[in-house]
Structure formats: C-alpha cells, structure tokens
Amino acid sequence: MSHHQLDARRLLCPMPVIRTQNKVNELKPGDTLEVVCTDPGALSDIPAWCRINGHKVVKTLEQGDEVIITVEVGDQ
C-alpha cells in the first residue's frame, strides 16, 4: 500500500474528478491518494465519484482556499 499526491489546483470540475479517476486507475486497492483542489465543487464531486466507483474518502480538509481530499482505492 502506498500513498500518492495529486495537484488539482486551479482546475474546475469535472477536471479534478477526471484527474483523480485517471490516477486511481493506476493505483492498487488499499493505496491512498491525496488530492489538493481549489474548486469547492470537488467537495461534492470527488466523494460522489468515489461512492459510485467503489472507492472511499478517508479524509476531507478545507484549508484556506484549498480542499484536500484523501481517497482510499477500492477493489477495481
């Protein structure tokens, strides 16, 4: 299991979701991915994408203008 990071700052939805999806597709079940976004829409979109595709949001943090969402990759 490994931890990864993704910079999705300045991207507007759905781009942060697309980048998250593409990165998750390269990872293994149990890996975690920390996504840093500036579009607050990611707060609803990335968890929705995780729910329908079998992944889990393990942490959400709002820090100033940034939203940091940590995703744990599920069985794909």
Next chain:
Amino acid sequence: MTQRKAVSLISGGLDSLLATKAILEQGVHVEGINFFTGFCVEGHTHAIRKKDKAKPKRNNALWVAEQLGIKLHIVDIVDEYKDVLLNPKHGYGANMNPCLDCKIFMVHKAQQWIEENGFDFIITGEVIGQRPMSQRKDTMPVVARESGADDRLLRPLCAKNLPPTLPEREGWVNRDELFDFSGRNRKPQISLAAKYGFTDYASPAGGCCFLTDENYSKKLVDLWQARGHRDYEMDDIMLLKVGRHIRPSANFKLIVGREEGENKFLQGYAKSFISIKTTSHPGPLVLVDGIANDADLEFASRIAARFSQGKNADSVKVETRRPNGESRTLDVCPIKASDMQESWYV
C-alpha cells in the same frame, strides 16, 4: 445466459437517465460514460462566481449515475474535440454548436470504448425530433453510420420509431418494453420519471453546452477574428466564461471581473496576461488579452478605472503588470460612461 453489457452516454439530463433505467430494468449490465469537451456548462460557472456559492453544487452526470447505481467513466476529450468544433462536416446550429458532429464523435468514442472493454452495445437518451440539429428522423441513421456504432446503437426512448437494432434482434433487450417518444413534448419523459420514482433531476433550459449560447459563441468568434486564426486552448475557453469582455481595439481586449469570485479566478491567470488593478480605489482585476503597447495600456487602465469605485474621481491610481513581472503605476482619469462604446462589449 450471459449477461449483456451496455455503456450509456450520460449527460446528466433526464433523457439519458430514463434511457439507462429502461435498459437496467431489462437485466442488462450498464456503465455510464460522460465526455468533457471543455464547453460543458456543468459546474464551472458555479465554481467561479461567488454569488452562486450558496447554491448546492453537484455534477449532474455523477448524480445520475448514483441514482442508477452504475459506474461512471468521465472522459477528457478537450484536445480531440477541437477538430469537431473547428471543422464540423455537418456545419453549425444556430450558434457555434456543431451538434450533429458532436453526437457522432461521442458515439464514436463510446464505440471505441465498448470494443476496448468488451461491452456489447451503446445507449443514448436521444429522442426523434427533440433537438433541431442532432435528433431528427433523418440524422439518427447518420449518427449510427458515421460513428461506426451502426446497429449497436440503441435509443431506448424512441426505439419503436426506428428499425430494430442488434440488441433488439438478438433478444438482449425486449423491444416491446422500449418506447416510442418523439418531438419536443416532455410529458412522456416526466411521466416515465414519475413511474421510476425520479424527482430531483436536472432540466437545463438552454442545454448543457456553452456553444449553444449566443453570447459565448460571439466571444469565441471575436477571439478567432482578433488572433487571425481559428484555434483555442483550454485557458481561452475557460476565460470566455468569465467577466465582461471589452474590445476597444482590434489588438487587445479587457476581461473585467464582475465580482469577487471572478476576480479570484482571474488572479490565477495574472502571471500569464497583462493585468491591471486600481490601487487608490477598490476595483476589479482586469486582464488584457492581446498585444498592448504603453499607450494601449494607459487607455485600458482608464477603462479599468471606470469599473472601480473611483469611476467618478478625477484621478485613479492603477498598477499594470506584464507577464515578465514589469510593473508600472499610472494616474489615470477614468473614461466617461458616455465614451464607453456599445460596440466594445463583446
């Protein structure tokens, strides 16, 4: 019997929601696919404009997939889509919308996807007569043929008005349980949504694509005319969605933030463009797109001052900054409202 697999083009609207549900009800495994062209209305303007931030945000394609309990694959087609927009074989609709070529392209991408992923057929929410360009009786076969999907393209909402497709002929789906919707009347869809128990679905009045919007299309054409060639980058199409666009001269235009959210968004581009900010009075962030010499910048600064709280002052201090970091402070007289020409507004 092997469970058949279909991919459904999910826009986030009602028709694709219903078409997918109808096929799920028949026991077919369905996954959704959603294409991002860069011109999708979805999400962007809400994210940019502060005044909209109180409204709940959701991506409707994701919402639809969640309602249906299906996976959704979102595909970035921004680069490939350029050729569709710049060279549409079937031309444009009322504005810069290449709807028929767009539909053919998306179904073609879905066809590639089913081949790569071992799926059997494609579903769309198309209804004959629903859209003036892409959803007509005569264009339905064009989409099937030119996309390469042929009879693996099933439109469940109007299937009974069309010849049987492969999934119907092979018995993968029961044609009798499909529909015969046609025209722009939405009552059959609303009634079917009620039957399936869907209530909170999206119904965008102007469609989900900026290219169908007259004002957006004008800005795009203006951009091409000013640059002398038809092309665009992702940043261009994003910036056309934001601010007032004012072209006082053929060689440059101003993008003026209209409120805090837009100013913040434009700030992200301040290192790539000339920017103007009033410093003696509160005012918007203004980007200058194009080539501007010092005299142009002084004139642009007078316009920027017009949109600041110092618009009626004799003199407003502004800071101009070029992408190389070079900055100048100017004292300018805001341009009079009567001197702002209507034709400058793109």
